[in-house]
Amino acid sequence: MDALIGAAESLGLAMRAEFDADQDRDVVVMLPGGTEIALRVKSTSLVTADSVLSQLRRWSKVSEAQPATVVVADRITADARDSLSREGWSWLDLRGHLKLVGPGLFVDSDILSLAKPRVDRQGLSGRVGIELSALLLLDPTRRVGVRQAATLLSRAPSSISEAFAALRAMGLVDEDHRPVIPSLFWELAESWKPVGRDVASIPVAGGGRDNAALRLGMDDVESTAGWALTDTVAAAVYGAPVSIRAGHPPDFYVPDQGTLRRAVQLLGTPVTSSSRAGRVRVAPVPLVCTRRIDATTWANEEWPLVNPLFVALDLAQDRGRGREILDTWTPRKPGARVW
Structure with a gap:
């Protein structure tokens, strides 16, 4: 329709x-x-x-x-x-x-908007394809139409239609626009290449004069954009079978390149990789920093978390230990096991 x-x-x-x-x-x-x-x-x-x-x-x-x-x-x-x-x-x-x-x-x-060349299996179709794949995997049982996806992702309906056509041609979504699990997850993992920088210090979640400039977004976590904890530390909070020492350097996603540059400027660059206090990455898709999870009611963690989907995508980059962890991890809600 x-x-x-x-x-x-x-x-x-x-x-x-x-x-x-x-x-x-x-x-x-x-x-x-x-x-x-x-x-x-x-x-x-x-x-x-x-x-x-x-x-x-x-x-x-x-x-x-x-x-x-x-x-x-x-x-x-x-x-x-x-x-x-x-x-x-x-x-x-x-x-x-x-x-x-x-x-x-x-x-x-x-219909010129539909008359596109056949899509060969060469990875997801650009940034819109990556964003659409992430949206579908966040709630794999929900049917999302072209116009709804366009609204949620702030994209033109024609771009979303093209991305759906590409995913369908690759066998990654069905006729109802629902994701084919786990194929779509692993295809998205191949395109999940966040850019980041190590920092010499991390901001204090509860305050600090630089927090406003860093756009932490600690108020109304689940309805605003801001920093989000990811990767190993977030996996541990979610109960994934990871083993980390106290003080393990946290990894954060931030909304954009401007925030990343500001973070490096204000937090400093470590002299060596072993002296890093943490790592700051630019979110590959805006959903990472706009669909954050407030864990303060059920875990001893004051930082907002990324959705378990994005933790899993980070873990999947480690073809050894990371994928072993995914084999035995079923996330708590609102996450869904799509791998």
Whole structure:
């Protein structure tokens, strides 16, 4: 439905989602002059000349008053397109073509936003693909549509649609936009390359004159952006099977490069790696620092934590001990075991 609405809107056609099980309609086309055309939406991965007749029988209803139906598929062969058209059915081939027919309505057009080259398996598709993958893995049972993801990630719907298409082509999301577990996690781990710097001191969580400049974000932790504890120390707080000594240098994610530069300037650079007090990293995706966890009610830790997903992604960078830890760790809520 998201793809259909996006395709229609790219042609200047107004369409809205309207879930109505009683009247069996999913979207409504709004024509100039106030006329509205209700449509059912049926989705599948493939429609061919061999499958189309059985699919039409399965999707048809006995009632003569049924709304017109639009078939949305990843691929519709040329013969199947002809069969759908002869039967008076509309269709959207997600490779980039829409045919939409109804009273006072005729659309037969390529959709440039969908007509993209085939995506080969060469890693996640840029920054948007990484952000979308992280969003899906935070709550793997929740269906997230294109427009909802675009809003949550502050991205254009067209960019999100492209990223979903890339993930689907790689077999990393299903037809309902849910992540394929654990494949998507390990693909994301391959692209998880945070940039960081060691520092000679760490700020005091409860105060200090430099805290405002460092944008720690210690107030309203779960509704604001700020620093977040990650990697080994955070794993220990979450109960992962890690063994660390007292005073182990903590690792933090910060929201942006500017905060990283300011942290290095104010906290200093250690003379040697063994003398470092901690490490500060730029969050690979904004969700790291905007979806923080307040652990003060259930653990002796005053620093906000990253979501367990991001701890796991950090641990996964160690192909030895880190991955051994992941093998036996099931995180506490709000985390989900996606590896």
